[in-house]
Amino acid sequence: GQQLNQSPQSMFIQEGEDVSMNCTSSSIFNTWLWYKQDPGEGPVLLIALYKAGELTSNGRLTAQFGITRKDSFLNISASIPSDVGIYFCAGRNYGGSQGNLIFGKGTKLSVKP
Amino acid sequence: GAVVSQHPSWVICKSGTSVKIECRSLDFQATTMFWYRQFPKQSLMLMATSNEGSKATYEQGVEKDKFLINHASLTLSTLTVTSAHPEDSSFYICSASNSGDEQFFGPGTRLTVL
Numbered sequence: 001g002q003q004l005n006q007s008p009q010s011m012f013i014q015e016g017e018d019v020s021m022n023c024t025s026s027s028i029f030n031t032w033l034w035y036k037q038d039p040g041e042g043p044v045l046l047i048a049l050y051k052a053g054e055l056t057s058n059g060r061l062t063a064q065f066g067i068t069r070k071d072s073f074l075n076i077s078a079s080i081p082s083d084v085g086i087y088f089c090a091g092r093n094y095g096g097s098q099g100n101l102i103f104g105k106g107t108k109l110s111v112k113p
Numbered sequence: 114g115a116v117v118s119q120h121p122s123w124v125i126c127k128s129g130t131s132v133k134i135e136c137r138s139l140d141f142q143a144t145t146m147f148w149y150r151q152f153p154k155q156s157l158m159l160m161a162t163s164n165e166g167s168k169a170t171y172e173q174g175v176e177k178d179k180f181l182i183n184h185a186s187l188t189l190s191t192l193t194v195t196s197a198h199p200e201d202s203s204f205y206i207c208s209a210s211n212s213g214d215e216q217f218f219g220p221g222t223r224l225t226v227l
Contacts (some may be wrong), residue, residue: 033215033216035218040204040221040223041220041221042117042119042206042208042218042219042220042221043157043206043218044218045215045216045217045218048215088156088157090216100147100159100162101147101159101216103156103157104156105155105156106155106156
């Protein structure tokens with residue numbers, strides 16, 4: 001079946017540093033989504049990407065839909081303590097209809113003040 | 114933005130009892146709702162997909178008689194864990210979609226079966 005490889009699995013960074021994480025797929029996706037999940041909560045949508053090459057920002061967050069349509073990255077600039085959480089990428093390989101999302105295993109981000 | 118609620122947020126029950134979890138889309142009509150299960154420190158595992166007014170589609174390995182899903186309206190889906198056992202203890206999360214490509218997640222329900 002389809003798999004999403006998300007890396008790194010975890011990150012320990014200093015407040016103020018930039019963060020980068022990525023996901024790669026074994027197949028082509030038409031949609032990439034990035035979510036953040038806090039402990040005991042549901043995931044919250046951060047950025048949605050719909051076109052190959054698309055680069056989208058949401059505040060200090062920037063995500064790109066890879067040209068090959070098999071990868072995506074998420075960058076966080078100037079990290080702050082509230083960025084702590086688990087970040088999931090998710091992809092779907094056909095748009096319009098309700099295709100199921102496939103989730104990466106998550107990147108756990110820890111930020112030292 | 115799109116808001117999805119779940120109730121209850123946590124539940125503790127005895128083995129053998131049934132537990133119902135509600136998922137509501139508060140400010141939009143959800144043509145499709147999804148139910149996920151998440152074990153500690155792991156990713157979300159899709160259990161089933163439900164469209165309003167039709168039977169749910171279950172993922173391989175998920176027992177439909179064990180996890181009953183009802184999507185009676187465009188704003189409400191319910192998951193009933195029947196005859197719950199300790200191995201059913203988990204974090205259950207629903208999401209809803211209004212025919213777009215985005216899914217909006219509820220806050221999750223922590224189920225503990227004693």
